[in-house]
Amino acid sequence: MENYSKARTVEQPCPCPFPGLSSDTNEVRVKDGSKIRNLMRYALSRMEVKPRALEGEGGQPKSKEGGSTTEVQEAPCSQALEKMPSRQIVFTGMGKGVSKAITCVEILKRRVKGLHQQTRLLFSTVLEVWEPLEPAAGLDSLTVSRNIPAIWVLLSRDPLDASLPGYQAPGNFDALWAQAAKEDAGVAGGQRHGGRRKRGGGGGRGKGPGGPVRQTDRSREPGKGQSRGKGALAGQE
The missing domain is CATH 3.30.110.20 (Alba-like domain)
Incomplete structure (x- = not known):
């Protein structure tokens, strides 16, 4: 083209797909x-x-x-x-x-x-x-x-x-929107609580698989210090 x-x-x-319309x-x-x-x-x-x-007192039609x-509306009468x-x-x-x-x-x-x-x-x-x-x-x-x-x-x-x-x-759309607002509020509250739990869980990672590794590293240092202490005592003896 x-x-x-x-x-x-x-x-x-x-x-028109709606038959019988006026x-x-x-x-x-x-x-x-x-x-x-x-x-x-x-x-x-x-x-x-x-x-x-009503448009003025002259009774002129208003478009x-x-x-x-x-x-174009009809000419107004004495009353609205x-x-x-x-x-x-x-x-x-x-x-x-x-x-x-x-x-x-x-x-x-x-x-x-x-x-x-x-x-x-x-x-x-x-x-x-x-x-x-x-x-x-x-x-x-x-x-x-x-x-x-x-x-x-x-x-x-x-x-x-x-x-x-x-x-x-x-239908009653007010009730529908109110229910949807409650559901949204519940979902938002669940996400907030979940976020707090996640932050709390992150703080306790030392107790998980990563914790023992750090503790063993720390435990080795005192072991070395203890072995040195024994050697010093042996030298003094």
């Missing part, structure tokens, strides 16, 4: 270059209950950007009405955006409690068009089809079919 350069990449549309279900497409802060701002604005913002879409949250939202990610989509899902599940999750793993088709570097060389353009892993995650306030694969029931 040294004689070609990539001209463009075309993503083939992938059908037409007003929001879809968040997560890409490699997407910012999690912007994605979460858009998702939370759809899933959380927030009062409609609000979220993710890749722009929503609460915006009804969405019942379902879908996160999609492809290629390098899969891990970022999972991160967004976990953050939303901790911000909005009681969400049921349904996950689908599949492949998405991407067409890469390669053009020759020198058109006069007589080379034709090439189209390469690639299958890239993708993920679809459905979060719903309403219960989903628990018998389907990929279902996750809403």
Whole structure:
């Protein structure tokens, strides 16, 4: 492929793997270059209950950007009405955006409690068009089809079919993190006690295999001194 350069990449549309979704279900497409802060701002604005913002007394509509879409709110009434949250939202990610989509899902599940999750793993088709570097060389353009892993995650306030694969029931994440923190603290405490024992064992190495060697060396020196003492006594006699 040294004689070609990539001209463009075309993503083939992938059908939604969740049948029966309502037409007003929001879809968040997560890409490699997407910012999690912007994605979460858009998702939370759809899933959380927030009062409609009032803009002045003229009743002018206020535009609000979220993710890749722009929503224009209705003209405010005399009283602030609460915006009804969405019942379902879908996160999609492809290629390098899969891990970022999972991160967004976990953050939303901790911000909005009681969400049921349904996950689908599949492949998405991407067409890469390669053009020759020198058109006069007589080379034709090439189209390469690639299958890239993708993920679809459905979060719903309403219960989903628990018998389907990929279902996750809403859980208490606070208790989960508290248990993990206790386990980490226990492991860290065990390492500290183990380190103290290791240091204590190192101090008692003289009692181990290395101890008798030093003691025998020391015992030999007095032996020599004793033999010399006997020779001196013999000379005096």
